[in-house]
Amino acid sequence: MIFVAAALVVLNSCSSNGSEKSVTNGKVEQIKHPEWSKNLSIYEVNIRQFTPEGTFNAFIPHLPRLKELGADILWIMPINPIGELNRKGSLGSYYSISDYLTLNPEFGIDEDFKNLIKTAHENDLYVIIDWVANHSAWDNPLVNEHPEWYQKDTTGKMISPYDWTDVVAFDYSNRQMNDYMLNAMKFWVTEYDIDGYRCDVAGMVPDTFWLRVRTELDKIKPVFMLAEDEAPRHHAAFDMTYGWEFHHVMNDIYKGEKNANDIEKYLHKNDSLYPSDAYRMYFITNHDENSWNGTEFERLGEGVKAFFVLTATVPGMPLIYTGQEAAMDKRLEFFEKDAVDWNDYPMADFYHQLFELKKNNPALYNGDFGGSWKRITTDKDKDVFVLLREKGNSKVVSVVNLSAEPLTFTLKGDAYTGDYTLLYTDEKVKLAADQSLTLPAWGYQVYFK
Incomplete structure (x- = not known):
């Protein structure tokens, strides 16, 4: 989801939500990672814009190419149906969920998605899906069936977070609501064999819920969990958190507002706050940055490759977003159809060689699997x-x-x-x-x- 980073930082700092039991010596204890994640990179898949068709079936033929590219964890943006009530644009936001247990019919049917997962696994790829636990669409049946599951203002009206007028916020003080969301997340692991989740605005959902989710999902299979949040406490339940601060340091260096010394300062700060085995996700673009703040070429100009070399070699996991290997220099529409022009993938080899180096050189492995750093x-x-x-x-x-x-x-x-x-x-x-x-x-x- 689009969010104001500063506001999220305030939310994060004000909410501990019961994760203290996982803190020792001032740092959270890192949840155990699945072994397969130790040397991998991650690719964000925007199904709507990936192909002219915008379907699972049209995306599947790209899987061998993505395997060759070398980013072996596929994060697929939300696959659920999109709400129509208060919808933004003609197609709506991927993050306005009208049903947590079915697929967006624009993308395909059950058989199509199961085939996507099966084909990905056959190509030694792992698939995590985007999950929106904080809020639903206004026309999600839960709104009428269980109005007690939603937050309300002093007049009794349901609440939209920030200016996200197409969604309504859940109330996690309701245990039944927690149980429903947990069971929905278990459903996609058991029925479709996905490998984990990227959890939208994770800091707006209580930590106690995420701890419970991780415990229950790991009973089914070892999963990989990515939090869209930067708070260190999330590593009690999540393998990886967003490296937003590092992203902004890079943007500021290109603008001349920071310099190379600020990278070292950031890395030392990171070491002081996070468990040594924490995975941090670093990126020069993603779906939010591309659509709302500009392409990597708008923000980083001639420094695009230099900054990605940094993201791929500092301790952490590099992300590549749909179209990045095509040197895509356009902001993808967020609420409309706007397919990527792949243009013979001019930057594919650049990214491929960095991903393969990370995969094959233990010095660049993730977390404690990897090596030390020294400037x-x-x-x-x-x-x-x-x-x-x-x-x-x-x-x-x-x-x-x-x-x-x-x-x-x-x-x-x-x-x-x-x-x-x-x-x-x-x-x-x-x-x-x-x-x-x-x-x-x-x-x-x-x-x-």
């Missing part, structure tokens, strides 16, 4: 960010020029020294102590061994 300082630290990731004999050194000028600079020390392979060229290179390097404006190099 290598230079004589131009405001403009250059050099990151060393290391686990055992595996090393990755990413070097990024975060300025609009070509730069020659010197790496300090010798922690990074050794023989490496250069990503994208397979050239064998030696990095020596006090190595001098030159990069073009917004240039990057990734060395690995």
Whole structure:
């Protein structure tokens, strides 16, 4: 959902909702991750805009291509029917759910979705679906059948969160409402064999509910859970949270309001707040950013590739959104049909090589599966960010020029020294102590061994 980040931060900081039992030494205890998630990246699928047809069946032929791309967790935006009452636009918001137990008929029927999941699994892909637990459409039958399940103002009228006038907010103080939502989430795991959920505005739903959900879903199969929220406490129930702050740091660097030193500050702050095994999701775009704040090219200009190299090499999991590998430079309509022009996927190899490096080099694995990080300082630290990731004999050194000028600079020390392979060229290179390097404006190099 579209949301005001600052408002969510306030909500997050004011609500603990009973997760204290999962906190030790000032940090939440990270829920155990499914083993299969340790080295994967994630791809956000917008079924409506992915193909001209906008259906599950039209999307299925893309699965082998996405497997080749290398982002092996598919997050599919909401698949449920969309409400008509107070609908925004002609097709409505994906996040206005009129029935939690059926499929959006515009996308297909049960057999189609089951075939999508089966084909994805046959391609060694994992599928999580978007879940909207905080609110429903106004014409969801629950509104009339169980009005006591919804929040009301002082006059007794049901409430829409913020300016989301097409939806009405649930009241999680009602135990029956909690039970219904839990059972609905169990339904899609048991009946369709999905692998988990991305949970919309997770910070607006009580933590006690999410803890219960995770416990019950893991009894069915090991699931993967992504929270659309940044609060560290969510890692008691979720594998991964959004890295919104890092996203804004990157945007601000391109605007000249921050510099490379702010990346190091962010990473240290992250380490101080989150469990070491927490997965953080990093991105240069997603459905909200694309539609409401601009494409990655609008916000990051010539720095698009440089900033994605950062998202793929800092500790965390990189996200790619529908159309990103096509270098799509248009804002997709949110409430209307607006299919992607795939344009022969000009950036597919760029993303593919980073995803494959992450998958095959333990230094870049997720959470505690991955390696440590260390910033290598230079004589131009405001403009250059050099990151060393290391686990055992595996090393990755990413070097990024975060300025609009070509730069020659010197790496300090010798922690990074050794023989490496250069990503994208397979050239064998030696990095020596006090190595001098030159990069073009917004240039990057990734060395690995």
